Amino acid sequence: MRSMHDAKLLADSISKSYSRPGEKNFLKVLDDIRFHIRESEFVSILGPSGCGKSTLLNILAGFETADCGDVACCGEPVKGPSPERAVVFQSPVLFPWLDVKDNILYGLKLKKEDRKESEDLASVYIKAVALDGFEEYFPSQLSGGMQQRAALARALVLRPKVLLMDEPFASLDAQTRYSMQQLLLSLHGKYRHTMVFITHDVEEALLMSDRICIMSKRPGRIVEEIDVPFERPRSLSLTSTQEFSILKTKIIASLMG
Amino acid sequence: MSERNWNTDIIGFILPALIFITWYLVTLEGKVPGYLIPSPVNLVRVAVDFATGYANLTPYGGTLPAHALASVQRVALGFGLAAAFGLPLGFLTGRINLAKSSLDPTVHLIRIIPGIGWLPIAMVWFGVGETTTLFLVALAAFFPIYVNAAQGASSVSPLLIRAGRMLGASRLTLFTTVIIPAAMPSTVAGLRLGLGISWAYLVLGELTGVTYGLGAVMMDARMLGHVEMILVPMIFIGLLGRVSDMLLVGSFKRLDMFREESKQ
Known part of the structure; x- marks a missing residue:
């Protein structure tokens, strides 16, 4: 049985509305969102643009507060942003005045961990995202894909309880996106992070996740949860199998409502 | 490409060269009396004498170091005061609404009054000279900073703020590790403006009566009729202003370099 206690991340009846300038009624963005995510699970939140999935991620991260409902991480209520719930944004959002290594060390320095250990840990993750040799580069000297890999390492190095990703590959070109998906798949295989992955891309959700929560158009509600049956490790060739196409068609139908 | 740059460089020198040649010619022919515009040759000789005192061409021979030091000290102190107040208050009003709404309207109200307009009241408050000069420099440089x-x-x-917060920055560390570094380009621009204005108000303050200082030399020379010694301090003020700006920009570059080196 799934219980509240083995949930790594729990969202309980979250609702959120925004007031619109010049209008009396509120714009309801999220309506009674509930889900829970287990240890090491990779869950995608899939929805059309404007369905409030980024708002949902902001609430999970603690950047915004829900009007009602609760978010809990490992049984603790979420009160604000924390390295326990590290975020990879749609754009890299690296600190432009720090080089790759210092960007990745930033969170560890704040944790006041041992310098030597931090450096070692940083170089492990720099290698994991294949940025070794680029430690001294500044973000502006890197391509978009490399910047996003640095952002990924910056989050992973903190060993978060949950990694929150907000359409992290949406602004990359197709080829870079494929290689980033590959990379994330292998990282998840290696470190088994608990992941919440926001996307509007059905194929991406199917390829990456253990489970997909499908959101409706505004106000966003979770209309269906789909367990993804494919074995891991997965690779891009999965996307050309028949089972994949069947599931994809089913999800698209569900998205169209 | 490089050839084109070379051409535009040359074009930039044409006007100053023409002015210099005209200046040389009119003073050579004696069309303009030397007590209005001294000849360039004479000016250079007086300037060198001012710096070294090799021939005591004017009563000011060899006094440049003392005057320049007095001026530089006043600029450093006034500009330092302006930065010491301007930077923290600026950062606070930029980020904290309470600070902005309580401070910003007053600052901008005071800013409307031209800095020169403070001169008479400053002379009443602080007397002629030293403190008045410092007050004017600090006040004028404060606003752009x-x-x-x-x-x-x-x-x-x-x-960037969200990134800092989710990586574990508290309100205070967010200020020192994200907000201030991110605000640096605009802040350095403000400091440079402030430093430039410091030199302008230094001269204003020194004209009103101090014993030492490049501005004081100009005023004194005007009364004694040494026209060269009005112009020569102007040149040195320009040079010192340029050098101080380069030092300011350089020190921020050095800061960046230090940051780059420190991580090895």
Whole structure:
């Protein structure tokens, strides 16, 4: 049985509305969102643009507060942003005045961990995202894909309880996106992070996740949860199998409502 | 490409060269009396004498170091005061609404009054000379430093702030590790403006009566009829202003370099 206690991340009846300038009624963005995510699970939140999935991620991260409902991480209520719930944004959002290594060390320095250990840990993750040799580069000297890999390492190095990703590959070109998906798949295989992955891309959700929560158009509600049956490790060739196409068609139908 | 740059460089020198040649010719022919415009040759000789005192061409021979030192000290102190107040207050008003709404309107109200307008009341309060000069420099340099620091701090991308917070930065560390570095380009621009204005107000203050200082030399020379010694301090003020600006920009570059080196 799934219980509240083995949930790594729990969202309980979250609702959120925004007031619109010049209008009396509120714009309801999220309506009674509930889900829970287990240890090491990779869950995608899939929805059309404007369905409030980024708002949902902001609430999970603690950047915004829900009007009602609760978010809990490992049984603790979420009160604000924390390295326990590290975020990879749609754009890299690296600190432009720090080089790759210092960007990745930033969170560890704040944790006041041992310098030597931090450096070692940083170089492990720099290698994991294949940025070794680029430690001294500044973000502006890197391509978009490399910047996003640095952002990924910056989050992973903190060993978060949950990694929150907000359409992290949406602004990359197709080829870079494929290689980033590959990379994330292998990282998840290696470190088994608990992941919440926001996307509007059905194929991406199917390829990456253990489970997909499908959101409706505004106000966003979770209309269906789909367990993804494919074995891991997965690779891009999965996307050309028949089972994949069947599931994809089913999800698209569900998205169209 | 390089050839084109070379051409535009040359074009930039044409006008100054023409002015210099005209200046040389009119003073050579004696069309303009030397007590209005001294000849360039004479000016250079007086300037060298001012710096070294090799021939005591004027009563000011060899006194440049003392006067320059007095002026530089006043600028350093006045500018330092302006930065000491302008930077923290600017960063605070840029980020904290309470600070902005309580401080900003007053600062901008005072800013409307031209700095020169403070001269008479400053002379009443602080007397003629030293303190008045410091007050004018500090007051005038404060505004660009404050305004640009505030502008820089308030326009830090909200995403950078979110990134800092989710990586574990508290309110205070967010200030020192994200907001201030992100606000640096605008802040340095403000400091440079402030430093330039410091030199302008230094001269104003020194004209009103101090014993030492490049501005004082100009005023004194005017009364004694040494026209060269009005112009020569102007040149040195320009040079010192340029050098101080280069030092300011250089020290921020050095800071960046130090940051780059420190991580090895």
